[in-house]
Amino acid sequence: MRNIPETMKALVAYGKGDYRLELNYPTPECGPDDIIIKTEGCGVCAGDLKCYHGAAMFWGDEVQPSWVEPPFIPGHEFLGHIVELGENVKDFKIGQRITADQIVPCGECKFCKSGRYWMCQPHATFGFQKGNNGGMAEYVRYPKTAVISEVPEDMELKKALLIEPYGCSKHAVDRAQITNDDVVVIAGAGTLGLGMITYARMKNPTKLIVLDMLDNRLEKAKEFGADLVMNPGKEDVVAKVLELTDGYGCDIYIEATGHPASVQQGLNMVRKLGRFVEFSVFGQPATIDWSIIGDRKELDVLGSHLSPYCYPFVIRNICNGNLKTEGVVSKTFPIEEWEKAFEYATGKYGDFKVAITF
Structure with a gap:
């Protein structure tokens, strides 16, 4: 007899724009190699x-196949406590607080x-295919190959919800190979950009410059370690x-806005023999x-892409305060208010990260 309910609340994606709150969706089955968690919270990603x-x-x-596999439960920035273990699972225990990388590798x-x-x-991946449902549900199944990390019990939920995005931020900054001789530009000061800023600050570059179209984000960027902030809507940032x-131009440009104009801006701004890191998901x-990249x-x-091997560092450095988190998760909503959560997650009301909690 299972000690968890047979059904749960879940947000289910059936098609483009066709997301429905199901109040009696089947709770995931626990196979012999699986782990079932009770979800604490799930961030809403861009x-x-x-x-x-x-x-x-x-x-x-017309040029690319569908990647998603509906019906699926969205959400990949989630964590929770173990409530059920498969008979073959030996390294974890009931009640343990855990999270996992977004990717579910085949091995x-x-x-x-x-x-x-x-x-x-x-x-x-979690949150886009029906075989690996995401965290916008009361319960989630972690299969055998999930890359799991333990989350300290005393880590505040609003901080723990940043493990996945900050892991992605760390990987992007690591790709940039920042040294203390570099002038670094980070374009975009949303949640992911802020994670990059606070981690890049630990690399101690010569100058850390942050660009964003929203002044409230630029203020937060300064708080998180930027030496200089600029608004491309108000000044010629390339010339500056x-x-x-x-x-010469900056040594490194990290693109974290998701806007095509930022790509051209970066190519114009980075010096010869410079380094351009593309992070964003584009709509x-x-x-x-392309001749700028080669001939010129x-x-x-x-x-x-994603956050390989990053979670232990991120968890440790969020907990010890080296990675700043204050005010990033600005609002949380119950699953019943998922539409409002998605609306606020656009940033139109000045929020950085919004989450659904259970």
Whole structure:
């Protein structure tokens, strides 16, 4: 006899814009290698919003196939306590507080076998496919291959909800290979950008510059460690960065806005032989002159995906205060108010991170 209910509250995605709150959705079954958690909370990511609104990278179009597999339960920034363990699970115990990487690696492809599990070829993830439902539900199943990290019991929920986004932020900054000789520009000071700023500050670059169109975000960026903040809507930020660097440009540009204009801005701003890190999920294609990358500047252009091997560092440094979190998770909503949570998660009311709690 199971000691958890047979049904639960869950937000279920059936199609583009067709998300429904189900009050009696079946609770996930616990297989012999599985773990079931009772969800504490789940952040609402920009990717969740773009998926809800039908972005082609999720639902496909004439040039790419659909990636999502409805019906699915969205949400990948979640954590909770173990309430059920499969008979083969030996390393965890009932009541333990845990979270997991967004990726659910297969363990069999060449990427998994070489330790590069975050680029797993099948690329199953929590919150976008029906086989790995996400955290916008009262209970979630972690399968055998989930990459699980323990969360300290005394870690405040609003801080713990930042483990997944800050893990992604850390990986992006690590890709940038920042040294203390570098002038670094981070474009975008939302939740992910703030995670990058507070971590990049630990790298002690010569100058850390942050760009955003919203002044309240720029204020938070300064609080989190930016040396200089600029609003591209109010000043010529490319000219300003060139002026600050004797006409050369910044050494590193990290793109975290998700807006195509930021890509061109970065290519214009970064110096010859500089490094451009692309992090964002775009709702539409970005068109640029590729000759800037090759013939004109010989740039290193790097992508950043997910948060491999980042959770233990992030958990430890959020807990000890090295990574700033104050005010990032600004509002929480019960699952019954998911539509309001999605609305506030757009940032239109000045919020950084919004979460659904249980």
